[in-house]
Amino acid sequence: xxxxxxxVKKITQLVAPIIFLFGFYIVIHGHLSPGGGFAGGxxxxxxxxxxILANGNILNNLLQEEHGMxxxxxxxxxxxxxxxxxxxxxxxxxxxxxxxxxxxxWGNLLSAGFIPIExxxxxxxxxxxxxTIFIAMVVYNDEVKx
Amino acid sequence: MIxxxxxxxxxxxxxxxxxxxxxLIKMIIGLAIMEYSINLFLIVIGYVEGGTAPIITKNFKHSxxxxxxxxxxxxxxxxxxxxxxxxxxxxxxxxxxKYGTFDIDEIKSLKG
Amino acid sequence: xxSLIPLFVIIPLGSAFLMVILExxxxxxxxxxxxxxxxxxxxxxxxxxxxxxDTQIYKVGGFEPxxxxxxxxxxxxxxxxxxxxLIISLVGFFSILYSLSYTNQYTSENKFYVLFSxxxxxxxxxxxxxxxFNIYVFLEIAAIASYALVAFGVExxxxxxxxxxxxxxxxxSMIILMTIGLIYWNTGTxxxxxIYTQISNQNSLFLKFVSLLFVAGFGLKAAIFPFHSWLxxxxxxxxSPISAMLSGVLIxxxxxxxxxxxxxxxxxxxxxxxxxxxxxxxxSMIVGVLLAIGQWDLKRLLAYHSISxxxxxxxxxxxxxxxxxxxxxxxxxxxxIAGGLFHMINHSVFKGLLFLNxxxxxxxxxxxxxxxxxxxxxxxxxxSSTSFIASMSISGIPPxxxxxxxxxxxxxxxxxxxxxxxxxxVFVSVITLASFTKVQKYAFHNNDxxxxxxxxxxxxxxxxxxxxxxxxxxCLGLSFFIVPEVRDIFLNPAVxxxxxxxxxxxxxxxx
Numbered sequence: 001x002x003x004x005x006x007x008v009k010k011i012t013q014l015v016a017p018i019i020f021l022f023g024f025y026i027v028i029h030g031h032l033s034p035g036g037g038f039a040g041g042x043x044x045x046x047x048x049x050x051x052i053l054a055n056g057n058i059l060n061n062l063l064q065e066e067h068g069m070x071x072x073x074x075x076x077x078x079x080x081x082x083x084x085x086x087x088x089x090x091x092x093x094x095x096x097x098x099x100x101x102x103x104x105x106w107g108n109l110l111s112a113g114f115i116p117i118e119x120x121x122x123x124x125x126x127x128x129x130x131x132t133i134f135i136a137m138v139v140y141n142d143e144v145k146x
Numbered sequence: 147m148i149x150x151x152x153x154x155x156x157x158x159x160x161x162x163x164x165x166x167x168x169x170l171i172k173m174i175i176g177l178a179i180m181e182y183s184i185n186l187f188l189i190v191i192g193y194v195e196g197g198t199a200p201i202i203t204k205n206f207k208h209s210x211x212x213x214x215x216x217x218x219x220x221x222x223x224x225x226x227x228x229x230x231x232x233x234x235x236x237x238x239x240x241x242x243x244k245y246g247t248f249d250i251d252e253i254k255s256l257k258g
Numbered sequence: 259x260x261s262l263i264p265l266f267v268i269i270p271l272g273s274a275f276l277m278v279i280l281e282x283x284x285x286x287x288x289x290x291x292x293x294x295x296x297x298x299x300x301x302x303x304x305x306x307x308x309x310x311x312d313t314q315i316y317k318v319g320g321f322e323p324x325x326x327x328x329x330x331x332x333x334x335x336x337x338x339x340x341x342x343x344l345i346i347s348l349v350g351f352f353s354i355l356y357s358l359s360y361t362n363q364y365t366s367e368n369k370f371y372v373l374f375s376x377x378x379x380x381x382x383x384x385x386x387x388x389x390x391f392n393i394y395v396f397l398e399i400a401a402i403a404s405y406a407l408v409a410f411g412v413e414x415x416x417x418x419x420x421x422x423x424x425x426x427x428x429x430x431s432m433i434i435l436m437t438i439g440l441i442y443w444n445t446g447t448x449x450x451x452x453i454y455t456q457i458s459n460q461n462s463l464f465l466k467f468v469s470l471l472f473v474a475g476f477g478l479k480a481a482i483f484p485f486h487s488w489l490x491x492x493x494x495x496x497x498s499p500i501s502a503m504l505s506g507v508l509i510x511x512x513x514x515x516x517x518x519x520x521x522x523x524x525x526x527x528x529x530x531x532x533x534x535x536x537x538x539x540x541x542s543m544i545v546g547v548l549l550a551i552g553q554w555d556l557k558r559l560l561a562y563h564s565i566s567x568x569x570x571x572x573x574x575x576x577x578x579x580x581x582x583x584x585x586x587x588x589x590x591x592x593x594x595i596a597g598g599l600f601h602m603i604n605h606s607v608f609k610g611l612l613f614l615n616x617x618x619x620x621x622x623x624x625x626x627x628x629x630x631x632x633x634x635x636x637x638x639x640x641x642s643s644t645s646f647i648a649s650m651s652i653s654g655i656p657p658x659x660x661x662x663x664x665x666x667x668x669x670x671x672x673x674x675x676x677x678x679x680x681x682x683x684v685f686v687s688v689i690t691l692a693s694f695t696k697v698q699k700y701a702f703h704n705n706d707x708x709x710x711x712x713x714x715x716x717x718x719x720x721x722x723x724x725x726x727x728x729x730x731x732x733c734l735g736l737s738f739f740i741v742p743e744v745r746d747i748f749l750n751p752a753v754x755x756x757x758x759x760x761x762x763x764x765x766x767x768x769x
Contacts, residue, residue: 161429181432222391234428
């Protein structure tokens with residue numbers, strides 16, 4: 001896939017990291033403010049999509065990136081599942097999705113038990129999934145053109 | 147009441163798009179419009195007069211919340227809609243490669 | 259709280275996610291994990307049927323009800339859920355055994371098993387969920403997995419079929435979601451049992467509107483008559499084990515099951531809805547079989563018969579509903595519902611087997627056009643004989659299972675005073691027999707089959723023929739459901755849930 005002009009590339013270099021950081025902020029503050037895993041993950045994926053659209057990339061790199069994203073996605077979703085199942089195993093009450101971590105003080109970043117952990121995992125999952133969908137379509141387009 | 151009717155009209159516009167348009171991408175857009183109309187409808191039924199967002203903040207005074215459950219439902223519905231649309235688009239571009247067209251009238255190898 | 263209940267979702271979902279990770283390092287791991295996951299689900303289901311009685315409730319997250327209002331997501335296992343879970347895990351297990359050899363023709367086999375596990379997880383989730391929004395979520399998981407599985411071969415026809423299926427499935431999902439929103443607007447709750455306590459005294463126009471929307475939404479998923487147009491395309495284009503799953507299980511678990519559950523246990527019974535369901539069932543029974551007569555594509559013919567046979571299930575339960583509504587004898591209602599549910603499991607077994615047979619024929623000869631087949635009985639004895647058993651079973655010849663369930667439905671229809679339905683049921687059964695005589699003749703006998711000699715056609719590999727033989731034995735074995743002792747274990751708890759419409763909500767939220 002071909003990139004765009006130098007103006008777009010330079011602006012993207014400036015903006016994309018900030019977008020990514022903003023997405024990450026939303027993910028880790030999911031239990032305190034609006035947003036959370038899904039919204040933050042989408043914003044993070046937006047940074048990646050912007051970067052690919054502006055700079056372009058050769059097919060091989062894209063394939064490699066897709067491969068890595070798929071692995072991240074599957075590991076993240078498996079971890080989410082694992083944390084939910086851990087609730088069944090620990091503390092002897094056998095409750096699926098039990099919030100078994102110490103809830104902490106309200107309003108702190110580290111509070112609300114396992115919800116921040118799940119948020120981060122969901123964020124990684126959504127980020128990887130949306131990037132995978134986008135990259136897969138770009139790769140398909142490139143392959144058809146060839 | 148007018149808001150609910152507008153949601154329903156938006157739903158019907160989407161349904162019209164799905165049924166009447168002959169272009170695959172336009173049909174997918176119609177399906178997306180239907181989904182958004184339902185999301186809007188769910189948001190509207192969760193609204194409480196004068197309610198605020200259901201978030202506890204530092205200077206928090208209890209003055210009624212809007213219903214958070216429809217909002218959670220919409221978030222789930224959005225995720226599901228994302229997956230459905232992604233699969234639909236993937237199928238549509240594959241169909242384009244096989245048939246060379248997005249026109250539904252020319253894609254009819256299945257009959258009977 | 260029975261902590262085994264969430265395992266019905268955890269096992270298939272967990273194995274799906276695990277397989278995506280492990281397939282990078284171990285190539286054939288999927289072919290090991292999926293059969294074991296399905297086998298453990300089958301054992302778990304049998305454990306619930308044989309050892310656990312009464313309705314089991316599980317609250318996800320452990321949130322107890324506040325002031326008697328349930329706030330957690332409920333998972334409920336009762337007689338009807340157990341019965342449908344048995345269908346899912348039975349047909350799923352043999353389909354996956356069959357797939358072990360069948361999927362060799364595809365390049366990315368591992369994805370097949372991942373999607374298959376997700377399909378199972380979605381259907382199990384729908385069946386054990388006690389909350390309508392949760393039903394919607396799991397229904398979409400199953401539906402998206404099935405969309406991808408129908409298009410698994412990425413051929414022209416499969417892509418076209420899946421696009422049609424997705425558009426109609428998408429409209430159905432939207433209607434269902436809107437209806438869930440309407441119900442939440444009216445009652446302020448999503449729990450099925452709690453909704454029942456809220457609306458059981460109402461008899462408003464609003465409820466009728468909502469009921470009709472649900473009939474339309476789930477009718478699209480279940481391919482009841484006016485909404486059936488997607489089924490022949492999708493079910494005939496899919497890979498054969500998936501056709502067996504879609505026709506045998508999916509339309510029951512996410513279509514018919516939800517219709518029964520909602521209209522018996524959530525909405526107050528009404529005569530109009532009962533009549534609508536019964537009439538639609540009768541029409542789809544007749545239309546399906548009439549459309550099937552002219553087909554020469556083997557799988558397409560079977561798909562049309564699915565519409566017709568689902569009509570039997572619907573009229574069985576619909577007559578039961580009519581009898582309860584009109585205050586008739588509960589015993590006739592129970593008999594009729596038992597017939598319908600019995601036909602449901604029978605249909606999943608014999609239709610699954612017929613699709614597996616069609617897949618075996620296609621696997622060896624490369625075609626499923628009946629006009630180009632013929633004389634295969636000599637070369638594929640197992641496929642031929644199992645297909646014969648399944649054909650006899652679907653057309654209702656004793657001593658195979660299809661006979662007993664059809665007799666139950668017809669007897670109940672006559673005793674309830676619906677002679678016209680009984681007449682149509684017999685009529686459709688005769689046409690079905692004619693249609694399957696044609697299949698048997700053109701596929702297996704007709705000519706001496708010398709052209710297959712040259713092509714060196716032989717019987718399919720072991721895992722495929724094994725699962726076909728077991729399914730054929732099940733066609734015979736399920737006849738024992740008619741014996742009262744066996745029926746008490748498997749069938750009657752499910753019937754009981756539907757006949758005593760109040761009991762479901764009483765047990766869950768208490769009155």
